[in-house]
Amino acid sequence: MSSGDAMLVQTTVARRFRNTPADCNACNMEELKRFSRKEIAERNTKQQAMFIIHNQVYDVTKFLDDHPGGHEVLLDVIGKDASTDFIDIGHSSDANDMMKKYHIGEVIDKDKITYQKAKAAWVDSERTGESANDSFLNSWKFPVVLGLLMTLLYTYIFG
Ligand code: HEM
Structure with missing residues (x-):
């Protein structure tokens, strides 16, 4: 064990993954390393x-120079929580598979956070009353209904 490793608070959890892809770093580990967020904050150099x-x-x-998006973006988030950045890029499923190779552990329970799911960019306009009115005014139905009303009025007055 290196001195760097020795510094880590390595609360380890016996854990065996059900899926164990050949290139999955942590999957085949009997014990998954656990890190505090503070420890990760210290691992923010090109060497670690x-x-x-x-x-x-x-x-x-070892991935910095191979990352298809370049090393700069990764250097910006090392030592940090990169969840939002990773999701915002819209990484492919290939990228998600590739991640397994670099997965070495998890955050200790005390430092775990709950992530909000990304909000849907669109709103189902037919579910809200106000928006439903907007869509009625903007749809083809509005001029048709208006035309019918005008015809009825014309017939009533002049017919
Ligand atoms: C272990 C973690 C990561 C892996 C395995 C990974 C892998 C990849 C791969 C395979 C691509 C090519 C496009 C795709 O297939 O989606 C990519 C693109 C990219 N990645 Fe990552 N990535 C990781 C983390 C991150 C993080 C944390 C950031 C942001 C801070 C980031 C930013 C980008 C950007 C900006 C591109 C270029 C997107 C484009 O050209 O449209 N990546 N990454």
Whole structure:
């Protein structure tokens, strides 16, 4: 064990994953390393580059130069929680698979946070009364109903 590793508070949890892809770093580990957020904050150099995504810890030291999005973006988030950045980019399922290779552990329970799901960018306009009115005014139905009313009025007055 390196001195760097020895510094870590390594509360370890015996854990065996059900799915164990060949390239999955942590999947085949009997014991998953656990890190405090403070410990990850200290791993923020090119020599030791780690970040957190959804309470899971990734060591991307060897990935910095291979990341298709470039090393700068990763250097911006090392030592931090990169969940929002990772999601905002809209990474592909290939990228999500690739992550397993760099997964080395998880955040200790005390430091775990609950992440909000991204809000849907669109709103189902037919579910809200106000919006439903807007869509009626903007749809083809409005001029048709108006035309019918005008015809009825014309017939009533002049017919
Ligand atoms: C272990 C974690 C990560 C892996 C395995 C990974 C992998 C990838 C891969 C495979 C791509 C190519 C596009 C795709 O397939 O989606 C990509 C693009 C990119 N990634 Fe990551 N990524 C990781 C973390 C991050 C983080 C934390 C950020 C932001 C701080 C980031 C920012 C980007 C950007 C900006 C691109 C370029 C997107 C584009 O050109 O449209 N990545 N990444």
